[in-house]
Amino acid sequence: xxxxxxxxxxxxxxxxxxxxxxxxxxxxxxxxxxxxxxxxxxxxxxxxxxxxxxxxxxxxxxxxxxxxxxxxxxxxxxxxxxxxxxxxxxxxxxxxxxxxxxxxxxxxxxxxxxxxxxxxxxxxxxxxxxxxxxxxxxxxxxxxxxxxxxxxxxxxxxxxxxxxxxxxxxxxxxxxxxxxxxxxxxxxx
Numbered sequence: 448x449x450x451x452x453x454x455x456x457x458x459x460x461x462x463x464x465x466x467x468x469x470x471x472x473x474x475x476x477x478x479x480x481x482x483x484x485x486x487x488x489x490x491x492x493x494x495x496x497x498x499x500x501x502x503x504x505x506x507x508x509x510x511x512x513x514x515x516x517x518x519x520x521x522x523x524x525x526x527x528x529x530x531x532x533x534x535x536x537x538x539x540x541x542x543x544x545x546x547x548x549x550x551x552x553x554x555x556x557x558x559x560x561x562x563x564x565x566x567x568x569x570x571x572x573x574x575x576x577x578x579x580x581x582x583x584x585x586x587x588x589x590x591x592x593x594x595x596x597x598x599x600x601x602x603x604x605x606x607x608x609x610x611x612x613x614x615x616x617x618x619x620x621x622x623x624x625x626x627x628x629x630x631x632x633x634x635x636x
Contacts, residue, residue, distance in 0.1 A: 605631025
């Protein structure tokens with residue numbers, strides 16, 4: 448009985464790794480909504496995934512996101528006591544992260560942790576013309592977190608297409624959806 452159990456475990460482990468590409472790199476565009484700034488966000492990501500087995504994958508990557516909001520509820524008080532309303536606000540975010548994915552068939556849950564930098568620029572209008580001036584760029588950084596879910600579609604030669612949705616951020620939160628093209632660095636068996 449022990450020998451049958453041992454061979455059964457060995458056989459199931461060999462079958463678990465069949466069809467799993469161990470190493471892949473991916474690119475992924477995404478778009479969504481930033482709930483803190485109440486504005487659209489879009490960007491892209493490049494990363495690497497190591498598949499330990501059919502259930503677990505470990506990821507690392509870099510993403511870049513851009514947010515612009517026209518007429519934000521931001522202003523400053525002039526010397527004469529009047530308030531000048533901002534024309535627009537632009538935010539550039541980049542994050543470096545590492546994380547894990549847990550696969551349930553072709554579906555997966557993901558969690559990523561890392562470091563995020565954010566650059567925020569506010570433009571104010573000139574009072575005498577239609578152009579604007581930059582009030583300054585402010586940089587902040589923080590602890591990046593992202594949690595998501597997705598679905599992976601295997602292609603020939605070890606590549607995959609993934610459709611995903613996630614909530615992410617450090618100083619503010621964005622909810623995004625996108626697709627990911629993963630280039631398998633070996634062929635599927």
